[in-house]
Amino acid sequence: MWSRSPRHSLSALVLLPLLAVTACGGGQSGSSSSSSKPIRIGSVVDQTGYLALSDKAVLAGVQLGADDLNAKGGILGRKIELFAEDWGADPNKAVSATQKLLSQEKIVAMTGSGGSAAAPAEEPLLARASVPSIASSVVKPESKWQVSVLPQAAQGINTMLGWLAANGKKSVGVLRDATPYNDLQQAVLQEQAKGKGITVVGTEQHASNAVDLRSQVDKLLAAKPDGIIKLSFGPTTLVAEKALADKGSSLPMLTANETTIGAKGEGKVYSSLYVALTGPQVYGSLPAGQRTPLLTSFAQKIAGRSEDPGGLARGWDQIHLLAQAIEKAKSTDGAAVRKALGEIGRVPGVAAPFYDFSSNPNGVAVNPFYLVNPRADGSLPIVAGPQG
Amino acid sequence: MLSTLSIGFSLGCVYALVGLGFSLIYRTTGVISFAQGAFVMFGGMVTAWGVGTLHLNLVLAGVLGVTISSLAGLVLALGIILPLWWRKASAFALILGTTVFLLAAQNVILKVYGSEPRAVPPVVNGTLGIAGQRVPWQTLVVALAAVLLSFGLAVFLRRSRIGLAMRAVAESREVAQILGIRTDVIAVVVFVLAAALGAVAGLLIAPLQFASYSVGLTYNIRGFAAALIGGLGDIRGAFVGGIFLGVTEALVGFYLSTKFLDVFVFGLVLLLLVVRPQGLLGTGPRLPAWLKGRKSPDVVPQS
Numbered sequence: 001m002w003s004r005s006p007r008h009s010l011s012a013l014v015l016l017p018l019l020a021v022t023a024c025g026g027g028q029s030g031s032s033s034s035s036s037k038p039i040r041i042g043s044v045v046d047q048t049g050y051l052a053l054s055d056k057a058v059l060a061g062v063q064l065g066a067d068d069l070n071a072k073g074g075i076l077g078r079k080i081e082l083f084a085e086d087w088g089a090d091p092n093k094a095v096s097a098t099q100k101l102l103s104q105e106k107i108v109a110m111t112g113s114g115g116s117a118a119a120p121a122e123e124p125l126l127a128r129a130s131v132p133s134i135a136s137s138v139v140k141p142e143s144k145w146q147v148s149v150l151p152q153a154a155q156g157i158n159t160m161l162g163w164l165a166a167n168g169k170k171s172v173g174v175l176r177d178a179t180p181y182n183d184l185q186q187a188v189l190q191e192q193a194k195g196k197g198i199t200v201v202g203t204e205q206h207a208s209n210a211v212d213l214r215s216q217v218d219k220l221l222a223a224k225p226d227g228i229i230k231l232s233f234g235p236t237t238l239v240a241e242k243a244l245a246d247k248g249s250s251l252p253m254l255t256a257n258e259t260t261i262g263a264k265g266e267g268k269v270y271s272s273l274y275v276a277l278t279g280p281q282v283y284g285s286l287p288a289g290q291r292t293p294l295l296t297s298f299a300q301k302i303a304g305r306s307e308d309p310g311g312l313a314r315g316w317d318q319i320h321l322l323a324q325a326i327e328k329a330k331s332t333d334g335a336a337v338r339k340a341l342g343e344i345g346r347v348p349g350v351a352a353p354f355y356d357f358s359s360n361p362n363g364v365a366v367n368p369f370y371l372v373n374p375r376a377d378g379s380l381p382i383v384a385g386p387q388g
Numbered sequence: 389m390l391s392t393l394s395i396g397f398s399l400g401c402v403y404a405l406v407g408l409g410f411s412l413i414y415r416t417t418g419v420i421s422f423a424q425g426a427f428v429m430f431g432g433m434v435t436a437w438g439v440g441t442l443h444l445n446l447v448l449a450g451v452l453g454v455t456i457s458s459l460a461g462l463v464l465a466l467g468i469i470l471p472l473w474w475r476k477a478s479a480f481a482l483i484l485g486t487t488v489f490l491l492a493a494q495n496v497i498l499k500v501y502g503s504e505p506r507a508v509p510p511v512v513n514g515t516l517g518i519a520g521q522r523v524p525w526q527t528l529v530v531a532l533a534a535v536l537l538s539f540g541l542a543v544f545l546r547r548s549r550i551g552l553a554m555r556a557v558a559e560s561r562e563v564a565q566i567l568g569i570r571t572d573v574i575a576v577v578v579f580v581l582a583a584a585l586g587a588v589a590g591l592l593i594a595p596l597q598f599a600s601y602s603v604g605l606t607y608n609i610r611g612f613a614a615a616l617i618g619g620l621g622d623i624r625g626a627f628v629g630g631i632f633l634g635v636t637e638a639l640v641g642f643y644l645s646t647k648f649l650d651v652f653v654f655g656l657v658l659l660l661l662v663v664r665p666q667g668l669l670g671t672g673p674r675l676p677a678w679l680k681g682r683k684s685p686d687v688v689p690q691s
Contacts, residue, residue: 050602052503205647211505212597214395215641222642235505239598242507246596247391248515248522 038081039074039332041066041322042101042110044118049089050209050234051115054259057307058136059084061315062111064301065323068316075323076330083107087118089208094118095125102129108332111318112146113137114233114257114311116181119146130334132325132341134318136311138181139361145334147341147361149317149351151278153185155367155387156256157192159276160229162387163254163371165196169226174203175216175240177232185231201225210236217243221251230255237262241270256369259308260380267374274383276369278351280309285372285382298350313351321347321355390521392642393635398527398596400634401534402428405589406611407618407626408538409582415558415621416578418479423464423486425608426493427583430457431590432599433497436506446509454587461583464489465576473572490604497601505598508591530592537588538627545623550577558621586611610637613657619670628668633657 043062045055066080074080083105085097094117101107102125110126112119112135119139126133126145138153139146164172172193176182186203193200202223204216217240220228230240230253237255244253249272256276258266263275279286283299291299302312322337324344329336346356346365357363371384409424431453438449468485477485512525545551556564557574565571589607590599597603614633618625633653640652661667 048498048503050503209503209600209602211600211603212399214596215392215638216646218391218395219642219646235503235598235600238505242598246515246524 036078038079039076039109039326040081040083040105040107041319042098042105042107043082043084043112044087044094044097044101044110044122045084045113046089046115046118047084047086049087049115050236051089051113053262054114054233054308054311057259057309057311058111058114058315058318060305060307061312061317062319063315064312065316065319068301069319069323075326076332080319080323087113087115089115089117091117091121094121098122098125102126102131107131108334109133109322109326109337111135111315111322114150114314116179116184119143119148120180122146132322132334132338134321134341136314136318138184141360141362143361145338147357147363149314149321149349149355149364150362151257151352151364151368152362153181153188154192155364156276156369157185157189157229158367158387159369159371159384160254160256160274161189161192161196161198163274163384164198164227164229164252166384167252169198169252171199171201171223171225171227173201173220173223173225173228175213175220175228175230175232176203176205177208177210177236178205179208179232181233182231189229189231206232206236208232208234208236211239212243213240214243214246216240217247221247221249225251227252227254229253233257235262237266237273238269241266241273244272245270254371259310261306261308263372263374263380264378267378267380268376271373271376274371274373275380276371277380278310278313278368279353279370280313280350282370282372282380282382283309285380286370290385292348292353294348294350310351313349317349317351317355321349390519390523392638394523394527396635396638397631398530398593398634399637400614400631401530402589402593402607402630403610403614403633404534404627404630405537405585405592406607407614407630408541408623409585410612410615411618411621411623411626412541412585413578413582414615415623416554417469417557417575418561419469419482419486420479420612420620421464421469421486421579421582422483422608422612423489423493424582424586424611425604425606426490427457427461427586428590428593428607428611429493429497429599429601429604430460430583431587432508432594432603433501433506433590433601434587435591435594436508436599437501439509440506446511450591453591454584457587457590458580458584460493461580462576464583465579469575469579470572473575490608494601494604501601503601505600506594508594508599510595524596526592526595530596533588533592534627534630537585538623541585542623550574554578613654617657617660617667619667622667622669625667625669632668 045059046052070079087094087097110133112133114136116137119135119137133146135148139148202220252272254274258275260281325337325340328340341357346354349355352364352368354365355363356365367386370382372380373383406424413421434456435449435453438444438452510526511529515522515524553569557571561571614630615626618629637653641649
């Protein structure tokens with residue numbers, strides 16, 4: 001096979017490595033699964049803004065999941081390499097963060113933030129680069145390149161309104177900010193409240209980072225509701241509670257998509273707060289029969305960690321869902337991975353019982369929420385289970 | 389109504405204290421300092437840190453907050469304002485410099501303390517019953533402090549040597565220099581004093597809200613508006629302007645809309661300034677000069 005001529009042997013020695021390097025291929029959406037290069041996955045999360053507490057937990061969950069997968073050999077025999085950028089709860093920064101991940105870090109897939117303003121900002125860039133993303137915020141139903149592990153707006157609203165109706169409450173005031181997710185939740189709430197015979201007597205809006213909600217709470221209380229539903233997320237829940245407590249009110253205030261740490265802190269400020277939390281967040285309060293093996297295994301894995309279990313679980317599910325899609329596609333090609341996400345069917349998760357992206361990019365298929373009443377001692381007793 | 393008014397009055401007092409800082413600096417140095425909001429933030433956050441982390445009592449924590457804020461004012465004056473002055477920088481450069489200071493301060497606090505709001509205990513706990521409604525005692529503390537500080541500042545400007553020097557510089561910097569007054573020293577004193585006022589505003593309002601890195605910009609805008617409403621450079625005007633703004637904001641929010649609150653409130657401010665451009669207490673023509681068929685007068689009112 002080989003010539004005995006030294007010149008030919010030398011040529012072969014030079015050519016063979018060159019041929020090997022060329023065969024490995026390149027490009028952002030690499031198609032070769034035989035490459036030993038790591039699979040580059042990006043993550044755009046809020047590390048400095050009002051969502052930092054929950055988003056840092058999501059990022060930690062993604063890292064935990066990546067470490068878990070890498071320990072088992074990675075995806076398609078390739079290790080996962082993570083790159084994180086901060087969007088600071090500013091959609092403009094989400095665009096530049098995504099741009100950096102796509103153009104400089106050459107990611108093949110992305111996991112996204114819990115902030116609903118980030119996803120629409122990122123979509124055009126992801127579409128141009130043909131890179132799929134699994135967000136932990138709501139995404140538009142027509143989104144082609146993003147899917148979400150966030151519970152659907154209707155599920156949280158259903159849990160809160162269900163409790164109000166079951167306790168004979170007939171009217172509710174709404175506190176919200178100006179985010180796209182709150183717009184969606186408001187529309188869902190108006191519809192569901194009607195069906196449950198509950199009247200929305202007032203809606204007051206505030207800035208996402210507001211530190212004073214006395215005026216808004218005052219106005220809501222003047223309408224004499226039987227309860228308040230707070231659609232906005234983040235530290236403003238504490239601010240609203242303070243305003244209610246300072247007024248001497250004991251009106252129930254309900255909110256969803258909170259962190260466990262947040263809920264426990266909020267329980268010290270106002271005793272009539274009710275928070276819709278997911279399984280990992282209330283694991284300690286769950287009856288034994290509702291602790292699935294997946295949930296128990298995850299709870300053991302994160303024991304002793306300080307981050308929010310809900311965020312950790314979402315991040316974990318994001319990276320594992322991506323891994324399953326890449327394995328199914330047998331490729332990191334963006335279009336193939338996105339198609340595979342729709343074809344992997346009903347997938348059990350940790351943050352939610354099941355995901356199904358076949359017909360809806362917001363793929364949490366079953367209501368995951370338990371309603372708890374945080375106490376001053378830090379406990380989170382469950383007052384209502386997941387509504388249908 | 390009483391609850392709404394008490395909210396508006398407490399906010400108005402804080403806007404007044406921030407506006408006082410704006411007016412004091414502008415009157416003496418001609419600089420519009422957009423760093424005032426940073427001192428409100430420092431006052432609240434350092435006090436919260438003192439109470440929550442160092443376990444100091446509220447008074448000591450408050451003193452720490454005002455001290456740190458005053459030192460920050462010194463840094464602003466020596467590090468940004470004076471160097472720009474000595475280089476005869478334009479007014480816009482000075483405004484930009486103070487804005488950069490605010491943004492940097494915000495980033496530092498965010499980095500050190502994070503984005504979670506911090507609680508500050510009130511000076512006096514509990515509420516007072518007035519006409520069947522509950523008004524927090526802290527609201528009355530804020531009001532009393534704002535009135536005393538404003539009065540004290542007015543007395544200081546009229547009776548003390550430094551106050552006299554500040555008024556001289558405000559009248560004419562060149563003449564003050566000829567008379568041997570160190571105008572750059574006066575500028576430093578003014579910036580430190582304004583920083584202390586901002587810090588007091590921050591630590592007074594924090595018990596009614598929360599202390600947070602994000603309050604700087606909010607109080608900046610509103611404090612500046614308070615100073616404009618009262619008449620930029622007019623000390624009494626800043627106080628009146630702050631109360632006017634706070635009460636208007638609370639009433640508009642309650643009776644009209646919280647969704648478009650900023651649009652309504654600042655629209656009203658704009659309308660007021662169109663009708664009375666010198667502000668409520670500033671001196672100058674009652675109508676814009678173009679309505680009287682003359683050229684516009686110079687902008688800066690002096691009281």
